[in-house]
Amino acid sequence: MRTKAMLCVLACLAAVIPAPAAAADPAPDSASVRSEWREVFSPDGSIRRVLTTRRAEEPSAPRSALAAAEVIPIEVNGPSESRFDLVFVGDGYTSSQFSTYGQHVRSKLDEIMAIEPFRSHRAQFNVWQVNVPSAQSGVDNDPTQGVSRSTALDMGFWCAGIERLLCVNETKARQYAAQARDVDQVLALGNSTKYGGAGGGVATASGGNAQSGQVAIHELGHSVGKLADEYTYGQGDLYTGPEPRESNVSIYQRATMSQYKLKWYRWLGQSTPDGGVIDTFTGGYYHQRGIYRPSDNSIMRTLGRQFNLPGREAMIAAFYRETGLIDAGAPDASSSVLWVKPIRSAGTTTTTWRIDGRPAGTGDRLDLAAARLSGGSHTVTATVTARTPWVRDPALQKNALTDSRTWTITR
Structure with a gap:
C-alpha cells in the first residue's frame, strides 16, 4: 500500500471538569501517567484543544491470544492495494447486538460519505466491519461516572477527567482491526447514544449518536489531508513560530501570499464550499493572532461545516497518493x-x-x-x-x- 493514514477524534463539555478519583484507587505512579494534547468537541460543533493527563494504556494480550473476529465487507470498490481501507471495530456490543453495531457502522459511513470530497471519491474506498464481541453491553461511565462494564476494547467516557472524551485501548483496537484485509484507518465505535469520542492513533465515536460522525470527518482531515486545525483555542494569543508545514495555515497575509505565490494563493478570492471566499482570516493553529486560515469557518474549525477549497485540494491529492490511479x-x-x-x-x-x-x-x-x-x-x-x-x-x-x-x- 501507499502512505498509510491514521487518525484521531473527539468529545466535550463547556469546561474541562476533573473526574474525582475513587477513594480506593492508589495514587498513580509517575511512570504510568502520560500527558497529551486532546481535541475536545462540543455538541454545538465548537472545538478546543486541551492538555490532558491520564494513566498509560495497560499492555494488551499478545495478538495470537485475541479471539478471532468476524470481518464483514461493507463496501468493496476494488483491490486493497489500490484503495483506502477504512476499518470499523466496535466495543460494548455483545454477540446478539452485532446487527445494531452494523447499523451504527453504516450510519457513520453514510455521514462521512455525504461530505465532499469523500462523496465524489467514494470509489477509492473499501470499508470493513470487524465484529468484536464484548461480555457486557455498553461502555464505562455511561450514563454516569462509576458505571463499569466488561468490554473487549476497554472503552469509556470521562477519559482524563473530561466527560465526553471516549477513550479506547488503541493497541487492542488495532490488533482486532488487523484481521481485516488491509488497514489504512481505524474507527472505533462505542455502544452508546451519548455524544462523545476521543483522539489518538485510533478514532473513536459513539455509535448510536447521530452527531458523532462529524468528529471522524474532522480527524480524517488531519490524518489523511495533513490539515491543521483552524480554530484559535489551545496555545495562547500570538503565534511567533515559523511558517507551518500544513497547507491550510500561514503566517502570511493576502498581499504577501499573492505576491510571492505562497500556500493557497491560487484560491484567493474564490467562492468556497464552507461559505464566503478564500482569503487570509486572522486566527488559527490554536492562536488568536499572528497566523491565518483560508476561510472563515471550515470543518477544520467547526464541526458540521465543509472543507474549504485548499482543504479539499489536499484531501483529494492524499486520496490519490494512497490509491494511485x-x-x-x-x-x-x-x-x-x-x-x-x-x-x-x-x-x-x-x-x-x-x-x-x-x-x-x-x-x-x-x-x-x-x-x-x-x-x-x-x-x-x-x-x-x-x-x-x-x-x-x-x-x-x-x-x-x-x-x-x-x-x-x-x-
Missing part, C-alpha cells in the same frame, strides 16, 4: 493488446501511451499489432492522469494525480 493492467507483454483499468472517481481520467518515449495514442488499450514495432526491445508506458477543478497546484497534479505502468517488449 490504476486498478490493474496487462500482466505482461505477451498479448498483442496492452491495457490498463483506471480508477474512476470524480472528474475525468485520461490514458496516454508512449512507445520508446514517442506518443502512441490514447485510451485504455493499445493494439501492439497496429503499432508495427520493429525488431528488438521496446519500452511501452501507459500514463493515467486525473483532472478535477478542485486541484490547481501543478505539483500535486504531477505527483499525486498521475500514475503509470511500463512494459518491455522484445520483437
Whole structure:
C-alpha cells in the first residue's frame, strides 16, 4: 500500500471538569501517567484543544491470544492495494447486538460519505466491519461516572477527567482491526447514544449518536489531508513560530501570499464550499493572532461545516497518493493488446501511451499489432492522469494525480 493514514477524534463539555478519583484507587505512579494534547468537541460543533493527563494504556494480550473476529465487507470498490481501507471495530456490543453495531457502522459511513470530497471519491474506498464481541453491553461511565462494564476494547467516557472524551485501548483496537484485509484507518465505535469520542492513533465515536460522525470527518482531515486545525483555542494569543508545514495555515497575509505565490494563493478570492471566499482570516493553529486560515469557518474549525477549497485540494491529492490511479493492467507483454483499468472517481481520467518515449495514442488499450514495432526491445508506458477543478497546484497534479505502468517488449 501507499502512505498509510491514521487518525484521531473527539468529545466535550463547556469546561474541562476533573473526574474525582475513587477513594480506593492508589495514587498513580509517575511512570504510568502520560500527558497529551486532546481535541475536545462540543455538541454545538465548537472545538478546543486541551492538555490532558491520564494513566498509560495497560499492555494488551499478545495478538495470537485475541479471539478471532468476524470481518464483514461493507463496501468493496476494488483491490486493497489500490484503495483506502477504512476499518470499523466496535466495543460494548455483545454477540446478539452485532446487527445494531452494523447499523451504527453504516450510519457513520453514510455521514462521512455525504461530505465532499469523500462523496465524489467514494470509489477509492473499501470499508470493513470487524465484529468484536464484548461480555457486557455498553461502555464505562455511561450514563454516569462509576458505571463499569466488561468490554473487549476497554472503552469509556470521562477519559482524563473530561466527560465526553471516549477513550479506547488503541493497541487492542488495532490488533482486532488487523484481521481485516488491509488497514489504512481505524474507527472505533462505542455502544452508546451519548455524544462523545476521543483522539489518538485510533478514532473513536459513539455509535448510536447521530452527531458523532462529524468528529471522524474532522480527524480524517488531519490524518489523511495533513490539515491543521483552524480554530484559535489551545496555545495562547500570538503565534511567533515559523511558517507551518500544513497547507491550510500561514503566517502570511493576502498581499504577501499573492505576491510571492505562497500556500493557497491560487484560491484567493474564490467562492468556497464552507461559505464566503478564500482569503487570509486572522486566527488559527490554536492562536488568536499572528497566523491565518483560508476561510472563515471550515470543518477544520467547526464541526458540521465543509472543507474549504485548499482543504479539499489536499484531501483529494492524499486520496490519490494512497490509491494511485490504476486498478490493474496487462500482466505482461505477451498479448498483442496492452491495457490498463483506471480508477474512476470524480472528474475525468485520461490514458496516454508512449512507445520508446514517442506518443502512441490514447485510451485504455493499445493494439501492439497496429503499432508495427520493429525488431528488438521496446519500452511501452501507459500514463493515467486525473483532472478535477478542485486541484490547481501543478505539483500535486504531477505527483499525486498521475500514475503509470511500463512494459518491455522484445520483437
